[in-house]
Amino acid sequence: KNEVEQSPQNLTAQEGEFITINCSYSVGISALHWLQQHPGGGIVSLFMLSSGKKKHGRLIATINIQEKHSSLHITASHPRDSAVYICAVRSDFGNEKLTFGTGTRLTIIP
Amino acid sequence: DTAVSQTPKYLVTQMGNDKSIKCEQNLGHDTMYWYKQDSKKFLKIMFSYNNKELIINETVPNRFSPKSPDKAHLNLHINSLELGDSAVYFCASSQVDFSGQGYTIYFGEGSWLTVV
Numbered sequence: 001k002n003e004v005e006q007s008p009q010n011l012t013a014q015e016g017e018f019i020t021i022n023c024s025y026s027v028g029i030s031a032l033h034w035l036q037q038h039p040g041g042g043i044v045s046l047f048m049l050s051s052g053k054k055k056h057g058r059l060i061a062t063i064n065i066q067e068k069h070s071s072l073h074i075t076a077s078h079p080r081d082s083a084v085y086i087c088a089v090r091s092d093f094g095n096e097k098l099t100f101g102t103g104t105r106l107t108i109i110p
Numbered sequence: 111d112t113a114v115s116q117t118p119k120y121l122v123t124q125m126g127n128d129k130s131i132k133c134e135q136n137l138g139h140d141t142m143y144w145y146k147q148d149s150k151k152f153l154k155i156m157f158s159y160n161n162k163e164l165i166i167n168e169t170v171p172n173r174f175s176p177k178s179p180d181k182a183h184l185n186l187h188i189n190s191l192e193l194g195d196s197a198v199y200f201c202a203s204s205q206v207d208f209s210g211q212g213y214t215i216y217f218g219e220g221s222w223l224t225v226v
């Protein structure tokens with residue numbers, strides 16, 4: 001079992017829908033990242049969380065440290081949001097290691 | 111200006127060859143990484159360097175050798191390439207947030223390696 005699990009693996013939605021992607025992890029962490037990978041392959045860091053909630057535009061990320069769970073929400077989804085969203089956790093052992101989830105492929109249909 | 115740049119973007123080579131992928135960051139970050147993304151799109155860390163010193167080496171075959179001539183560069187050299195080395199290799203750099211809240215990380219565009 002992977003230390004970082006994401007759900008769903010694939011998600012197709014209509015433009016305008018509210019999107020939720022979930023991430024659960026089984027190890028102690030110091031921080032969690034949400035990354036976005038577009039079809040061209042480049043990876044962009046969307047959020048880095050160690051507690052609570054962060055918002056950037058239409059994107060909201062939350063984390064519950066006690067439950068070892070994080071969610072990424074997209075409001076008013078748009079076709080340009082179509083991408084793979086990857087959850088990654090940074091270990092609490094003092095090194096810089098990131099462990100990645102398997103990603104959620106999101107497709108927004110116009 | 112690209113923050114993390116890696117070259118080449120695409121590389122097709124025969125089994126048994128030796129090849130290098132170069133990475134440079136202009137962000138002044140202390141830490142650089144190489145990640146491998148396999149055919150199932152799963153990312154996994156290979157190496158991490160902090161100020162030219164190796165700090166993470168994740169059970170990568172000895173055929174893979176990272177070289178960091180300075181903290182802005184981390185190159186990846188692969189000897190005796192095998193079919194299973196075909197993947198996308200991502201370079202990244204990060205800087206610790208000294209407030210203790212974690213760090214920011216920036217990825218290169220990826221290098222698509224195909225071994226035939």
